[in-house]
Amino acid sequence: xxxxxxxxxxxxxxLVALELSNDKTITFAQLAEQAKDFATKLYRxxxxxxxxxxxxxxxxxxxxxxxxxxxxxxxxxxxTRLTTREWKRQCEDADVQTIIFADKYTDSMSSLPVPSxxxxxxxxxxxxxxxxxxxxxxxxxxxxxxTSGTTGRAKPVMQTFHNHWSSAVASALNLGLMPNDKWxxxxxxxxxxxxxxxxxxVIYGMSVYLLERFDEEKVHHAIMxxxxxxxxxxxxxxxxxxxxxxxGHYPSAFRCMLxxxxxxxxPLLEKAKEKNVPIVQTYGMTETSSQxxxxxxxxxxxxxxxxGKPLFSxxxxxxxxxxxxxxxQIGEIVVQGxxxxxxxxxxxxxxxxxxxxxxxxTGDLGYLDEExxxxxxxxxxxxxxxxxxxxxxxxxxxVLLSYEGVKEAGxxxxxxxxxxxxxxxxxxxxxxxxxxxxxxxxxQEHLASFKVPKEIHFRNQLPRNATxxxxxxxxxx
Amino acid sequence: xxxxxxxxxxxxxxLVALELSNDKTITFAQLAEQAKDFATKLYRxxxxxxxxxxxxxxxxxxxxxxxxxxxxxxxxxxxTRLTTREWKRQCEDADVQTIIFADKYTDSMSSLPVPSxxxxxxxxxxxxxxxxxxxxxxxxxxxxxxTSGTTGRAKPVMQTFHNHWSSAVASALNLGLMPNDKWxxxxxxxxxxxxxxxxxxVIYGMSVYLLERFDEEKVHHAIMxxxxxxxxxxxxxxxxxxxxxxxGHYPSAFRCMLxxxxxxxxPLLEKAKEKNVPIVQTYGMTETSSQxxxxxxxxxxxxxxxxGKPLFSxxxxxxxxxxxxxxxQIGEIVVQGxxxxxxxxxxxxxxxxxxxxxxxxTGDLGYLDEExxxxxxxxxxxxxxxxxxxxxxxxxxxVLLSYEGVKEAGxxxxxxxxxxxxxxxxxxxxxxxxxxxxxxxxxQEHLASFKVPKEIHFRNQLPRNATxxxxxxxxxx
Numbered sequence: 001x002x003x004x005x006x007x008x009x010x011x012x013x014x015l016v017a018l019e020l021s022n023d024k025t026i027t028f029a030q031l032a033e034q035a036k037d038f039a040t041k042l043y044r045x046x047x048x049x050x051x052x053x054x055x056x057x058x059x060x061x062x063x064x065x066x067x068x069x070x071x072x073x074x075x076x077x078x079x080t081r082l083t084t085r086e087w088k089r090q091c092e093d094a095d096v097q098t099i100i101f102a103d104k105y106t107d108s109m110s111s112l113p114v115p116s117x118x119x120x121x122x123x124x125x126x127x128x129x130x131x132x133x134x135x136x137x138x139x140x141x142x143x144x145x146x147t148s149g150t151t152g153r154a155k156p157v158m159q160t161f162h163n164h165w166s167s168a169v170a171s172a173l174n175l176g177l178m179p180n181d182k183w184x185x186x187x188x189x190x191x192x193x194x195x196x197x198x199x200x201x202v203i204y205g206m207s208v209y210l211l212e213r214f215d216e217e218k219v220h221h222a223i224m225x226x227x228x229x230x231x232x233x234x235x236x237x238x239x240x241x242x243x244x245x246x247x248g249h250y251p252s253a254f255r256c257m258l259x260x261x262x263x264x265x266x267p268l269l270e271k272a273k274e275k276n277v278p279i280v281q282t283y284g285m286t287e288t289s290s291q292x293x294x295x296x297x298x299x300x301x302x303x304x305x306x307x308g309k310p311l312f313s314x315x316x317x318x319x320x321x322x323x324x325x326x327x328x329q330i331g332e333i334v335v336q337g338x339x340x341x342x343x344x345x346x347x348x349x350x351x352x353x354x355x356x357x358x359x360x361x362t363g364d365l366g367y368l369d370e371e372x373x374x375x376x377x378x379x380x381x382x383x384x385x386x387x388x389x390x391x392x393x394x395x396x397x398x399v400l401l402s403y404e405g406v407k408e409a410g411x412x413x414x415x416x417x418x419x420x421x422x423x424x425x426x427x428x429x430x431x432x433x434x435x436x437x438x439x440x441x442x443x444q445e446h447l448a449s450f451k452v453p454k455e456i457h458f459r460n461q462l463p464r465n466a467t468x469x470x471x472x473x474x475x476x477x
Numbered sequence: 478x479x480x481x482x483x484x485x486x487x488x489x490x491x492l493v494a495l496e497l498s499n500d501k502t503i504t505f506a507q508l509a510e511q512a513k514d515f516a517t518k519l520y521r522x523x524x525x526x527x528x529x530x531x532x533x534x535x536x537x538x539x540x541x542x543x544x545x546x547x548x549x550x551x552x553x554x555x556x557t558r559l560t561t562r563e564w565k566r567q568c569e570d571a572d573v574q575t576i577i578f579a580d581k582y583t584d585s586m587s588s589l590p591v592p593s594x595x596x597x598x599x600x601x602x603x604x605x606x607x608x609x610x611x612x613x614x615x616x617x618x619x620x621x622x623x624t625s626g627t628t629g630r631a632k633p634v635m636q637t638f639h640n641h642w643s644s645a646v647a648s649a650l651n652l653g654l655m656p657n658d659k660w661x662x663x664x665x666x667x668x669x670x671x672x673x674x675x676x677x678x679v680i681y682g683m684s685v686y687l688l689e690r691f692d693e694e695k696v697h698h699a700i701m702x703x704x705x706x707x708x709x710x711x712x713x714x715x716x717x718x719x720x721x722x723x724x725g726h727y728p729s730a731f732r733c734m735l736x737x738x739x740x741x742x743x744p745l746l747e748k749a750k751e752k753n754v755p756i757v758q759t760y761g762m763t764e765t766s767s768q769x770x771x772x773x774x775x776x777x778x779x780x781x782x783x784x785g786k787p788l789f790s791x792x793x794x795x796x797x798x799x800x801x802x803x804x805x806q807i808g809e810i811v812v813q814g815x816x817x818x819x820x821x822x823x824x825x826x827x828x829x830x831x832x833x834x835x836x837x838x839t840g841d842l843g844y845l846d847e848e849x850x851x852x853x854x855x856x857x858x859x860x861x862x863x864x865x866x867x868x869x870x871x872x873x874x875x876v877l878l879s880y881e882g883v884k885e886a887g888x889x890x891x892x893x894x895x896x897x898x899x900x901x902x903x904x905x906x907x908x909x910x911x912x913x914x915x916x917x918x919x920x921q922e923h924l925a926s927f928k929v930p931k932e933i934h935f936r937n938q939l940p941r942n943a944t945x946x947x948x949x950x951x952x953x954x
Contacts, residue, residue: 172649173654173681178655203789372487
C-alpha cells in the first residue's frame with residue numbers, strides 16, 4: 001500500500017490534519033513534507049535498531065513519529081510518567097538504539113545508556129540523502145508500547161501497520177464517518193488510545209484537535225466552541241467533563257464520547273444519559289490496537305454497564321476451563337481479529353501463553369449475556385486502573401521486595417473518587433524498624449508517581465492459597 | 478473472519494437489510510436465517526464445481542447468493558440479457574456444474590447442458606445436513622463475472638472475499654458512512670456495480686432499497702419519498718433521472734449519485750450541477766470489484782470530466798511505452814490495490830498479459846493532470862458502452878463473420894442520445910446477395926439484443942494498418 005501520509009497528502013493536500021491549542025494548524029501536505037524532512041535528518045543519527053520517542057503530545061511528536069515510518073524504523077513509545085530506571089529497562093527490552101525526546105526531558109537523558117537527541121536539535125541539523133519509503137509494508141512493525149501482565153516485567157507489544165489499519169477501519173465501520181468529523185485527542189500519544197487517533201486522521205482524512213494533555217477547561221471549550229465531534233476519554237476524565245458541563249448541553253454536532261481504558265461506573269453512565277451526553281462504551285487494550293468491543297449509543301441504556309459487541313472484523317469468546325463458556329458464565333475474555341498484536345517483542349514464553357489456537361488471551365474476566373453483549377467483570381485479575389493508566393501490582397511488589405527488611409509484599413487497588421482506583425500495599429517485614437515513610441521514599445525513587453502506593457499496611461502474613469500463590473483479592477479491606 | 482452475514486445478524490439483528498418495492502422488508506437476522514436455510518436445500522443438489530445464478534434483481538437472488546457463501550461455493554453471475562448460446566459458453570468457461578434460476582428463465586434452461594433448478598423449486602425442497610460456514614476465508618473466490626477484452630471470448634473475472642471487503646472499505650473511507658444511509662440498488666446484481674452494494678449493506682450495517690431494474694419513476698419516487706441517500710447510476714440512467722427531476726430538487730438527505738460505468742458527457746455533468754444534484758464521478762470495472770478512482774463532490778466542478786483520484790488503498794499509474802507517463806501524457810491506465818482481481822479463471826495467457834509487475838493493465842487509455850486527477854480518454858480502445866453495458870466489437874464481428882458470405886467485419890460505436898453509444902457494423906461480403914436484414918436476423922439469433930448492430934454498412938474494404946490489424950477507430954463516420 002502507498003505510504004498513508006503521502007497518499008493522504010495527495011488526496012486532500014489542503015485539509016487540516018492537526019489543529020493545536022495555540023490555534024496553529026498544519027495541513028496534510030505540510031505534515032507529510034515536514035515528516036519527510038525530519039526523516040532525512042533523523043537518518044543521519046540513527047543507524048540500526050529501534051527508535052524510542054519520549055515526549056508529551058505535540059506537533060513535534062507527530063512529525064517525528066511519521067518521520068520514523070518514512071525511514072521504516074519501528075517506534076517505541078515511552079510513557080513520560082515513568083522513572084529513568086523504567087525507561088532504561090524498556091529501551092533494553094525493545095532494542096532501542098536511539099532516543100529522541102522533547103526538550104523538557106533533557107536532564108533525564110544523561111543517565112540513559114542510549115544515544116539520545118532532542119527533537120529540536122534534530123530539526124536544526126542537516127539532512128542527508130536517504131531512502132524515503134513510498135510504500136507501507138502492512139506486516140512490518142509500526143510501533144511498540146509497554147504493558148505488563150500480572151507477573152513481572154512490562155512487555156513490549158508489537159503493533160503492525162496492518163493492526164493499526166484494521167483498527168481504524170473497524171472503528172469507522174462501527175462509529176460511521178462524517179464529512180465534518182473532528183476528533184479531540186487529549187489522551188497521551190504513548191497510549192494506544194491516543195496514537196490510534198493519529199492513524200484515523202490520516203486514513204479517514206479527518207482533522208484532529210491535539211491537546212498536550214487532558215485539561216478539562218480546554219476540552220470543555222473545544223467541544224462547545226471548536227466543532228469537535230468525537231473525543232476519547234477514560235472514566236476519570238469523563239466524570240470531570242460531566243461536572244464541568246453542569247447543567248449545560250453539548251452542541252448537537254458533538255456525536256460521540258468514546259469511553260475506554262477501564263471499567264465504567266454505572267452512576268457515571270447514568271449521569272451522562274441524564275445530560276444527553278452520547279457516551280459510547282468500549283473495551284480494548286494495547287494488544288488490540290485500541291477498541292475491539294464497543295457498545296453502540298442505541299444500546300447504551302438497555303445494556304448499561306456492558307462494553308458491547310466485538311467490532312465487525314473481530315471475534316470474542318469467553319473461555320472457562322479450556323472450553324467455550326455458556327451465556328452469563330464468567331471466564332477469560334479471548335479475542336481474535338486483524339487488529340490484535342502478533343505478540344510481545346522478544347518474549348517467547350509470554351507469547352506462548354497469550355496465544356493459543358489463534359486466540360489472544362486477555363487475562364481479563366467477563367461474560368457474554370444471552371444476546372452476546374460483553375460484560376467485563378475484572379481487568380486482568382489484579383490490574384489496577386488509576387486515571388486510565390494501567391498499574392500492575394507485581395511491579396510495585398517487586399520494588400517493595402527489593403527494600404532491605406521486606407519479606408513479603410502484596411499490592412491491590414482501592415476505590416478512589418478522583419482516580420477510579422489507587423494502589424495500596426501490604427507488607428510483611430523481617431525488621432520491625434522499617435517504616436512506611438522509608439518504603440514510600442523507596443517507591444518514589446523507583447516508580448512513576450501514579451504507581452506509588454497511597455497507603456502502606458504492615459501485616460504478620462499475607463493471604464496465600466494452597467500453592468502459596470498470593471491471593472491479592474483477599475488483601476482488600 | 479466470521480461470516481459477514483452471520484456477524485451482521487449478530488451485531489444488528491433487527492435492522493432492515495433489504496427493502497423491496499412492494500414494501501416488503503427483511504432484517505439482517507431474517508436474511509441470515511433464510512440464506513442458511515436455502516443453503517441446506519441447495520447443498521442437496523450441488524456436489525462440485527461452481528454455481529451459476531441467472532436472475533433479475535430480487536430478494537430470492539440475494540438469499541440464493543448468500544446461501545452459496547454459506548456452503549462455500551463461488552457464484553458465477555450470468556447476465557440475464559445474453560442468449561442461451563452465450564450462457565452455455567460461460568458455464569463451460571467457469572466450471573459451472575449447477576445453475577439456479579428465476580422462474581421466468583425456465584424455458585431457456587432445457588437447451589443448457591448443465592443441471593438447473595429454479596430458485597422456487599429449491600426453496601420447496603427438503604433440507605439436508607450440511608456444514609454451514611461460520612468463517613469467511615478472505616482469499617477464496619466469492620464470485621465471478623464475465624468481461625471481454627478487445628479480442629475474443631469473454632473472460633470470467635475472479636472476485637475474492639478480500640476484493641469485495643477492500644472495495645466496501647475503500648468506498649466507505651471515501652464517501653463516508655452516515656447512520657441514516659440507505660442505498661438504492663437498481664443496477665443488476667450480475668454487474669459488479671450492483672453486487673458490490675449487497676456487500677456494503679452487510680459490512681456497513683446499511684439498509685438497501687432493492688429494485689428489480691432501473692425504472693425512472695420508481696427511482697425518482699424512492700429518492701423523493703423513501704429517504705434514499707445514495708444511488709449508483711450510469712450516464713444513461715443519470716440523464717433520465719435529471720429529466721424526470723425537471724425543475725424540482727432532491728431532498729437534502731440525498732447525498733450522493735455515484736456515476737460510473739463509462740464516460741460521463743460534460744453536458745450531463747453541467748446539467749447536474751445546475752440542479753444541485755450531488756454527482757460523484759467514478760471509474761472502475763469488474764476487475765477492480767467496482768470503484769477504484771473517484772472524484773469527490775467538492776472537486777466536481779473544478780475538475781469536470783475527471784474520474785478523480787485513486788481510493789486510499791489503491792494506486793494508479795499511466796504507462797506509456799513501458800514506463801511511467803508524465804503529467805498530461807496519454808497512456809494505458811494501470812492499477813493496483815486489494816480490490817483488484819487475482820485474475821481471470823482458467824486464462825493463463827490473458828493473466829500474463831494483464832498482470833505485469835503487480836500492476837493490472839486495464840487496457841483503458843487516460844492521463845493524469847498535474848494534480849494527479851485521472852482523465853479517462855478511451856475505455857479499452859474499442860469498447861462500446863451502451864446503456865452501461867459493455868459491448869465488445871470482437872464478439873459481434875465474430876458472429877457476423879460466422880455468416881456465409883461475409884469476408885470481413887468491423888464494429889464500432891456510434892454516439893446515441895438514449896444509450897450513450899450503440900454498435901454499428903461494417904462488412905465486406907464475398908456475395909453481393911447478402912442483405913442487411915439477414916445479417917441482423919443472424920445477429921439477433923446469436924447475440925443479446927443490446928449487442929445487435931443498429932446499422933449495417935457494406936464496404937469494399939475495411940481500414941487496416943501495416944500488420945493488417947483492423948483499425949476500428951477509422952470505421953467511424
